[in-house]
Amino acid sequence: MVVAEGRGRALVVNSGNANAFTGRAGVSAVHSIATAAAAVVGCTPKEVLIASTGTIGFPLDDTRITIALPDLGTQMSEYAWSEAARAIMTTDTYPKVATRRAMIDNTRVKLNGIAKGSGMIAPDMATMLGFVFTDATIVAPVLHDLLGREVERTFNCITVDGDTSTSDTLLLFATGQAGHAAVTSVGDPRLTEFRTRLNEVLRDLAHQVVKDGEGASRFVTIMVSGAASFGAARRIGFAIAHSPLVKTAIAGGDANWGRIVMAVGKSGEKADRDRLRICIGGIVVAENGGPVAGYDEAPVAAHMQGRHIVIEVDVGIGRGKSTVWTCDMTHAYIDINSSYRT
16 A cells, blocks of 8 residues: 555565565565554654565564664665675675766765665565665656666666565665655656666666676676567577576586577577677677587686676577676585575
């Protein structure tokens, strides 16, 4: 109801328990937390937003949260971004924070964002939580449109392991404290710089999530072009990014580009075999239906030893293009997830 009404006065986030698949008890816990938070902030429960992350299927003891809320209310600070980012971590190894500035009219506005996420990350944000705040004066419908447009090419273009969870939440808040005239239309030209900076904050946070992927040792950028559409290009990109064979080859520093060919084929999207072109680290490894003449794997193998791997694929069909970000998959991923609950 809060989202539908477009107004939120408070946000309560807990980690360690996803409060998902917990039935009526989970719903009751949400109501209890919202009521307690509303009393602390001085608003109605309908103006309180709730987000949870952690283990699925275990009842949430809401009293552990409601008892702590009055003290938390006295500790709130406009400078506690790192503390908030750290408080919502689960298997994350570091807090994720991003900030930018933009001009609306002659007023400088701030955008600050925090996020958590490390595993069970796939499009639609999976078990990731993200919260972005601005002091700009922008009405809720415009915020909704802005967020929907920018998330498609940021958070919805990342994957760690291809698994989508139960708790994905991304919220954009505008406090209106900056003092400029309100923005009431998504087409307002005053939003040009703000839109750019919002994209940068979301992309920054999305990249931090992937770089902190469970057990990850390498950050991978996959750029697909020549597809039938943006959607087709993204699906091809995810077919590559989700492939255990591709991800483990990257983890081992193996320049096995044949696995990329395989992933393109399994995507189900159109690709022209005789026009397919693959580059790794800016080096062409395959084109015109086969390996390049005189192919030398040495420079490609050297690139595969780095921390940032870049894969480019042109499927030779149309003008659709998309970029997807992922990470490799190491044995540490197994170690983390085989002992997650213990």
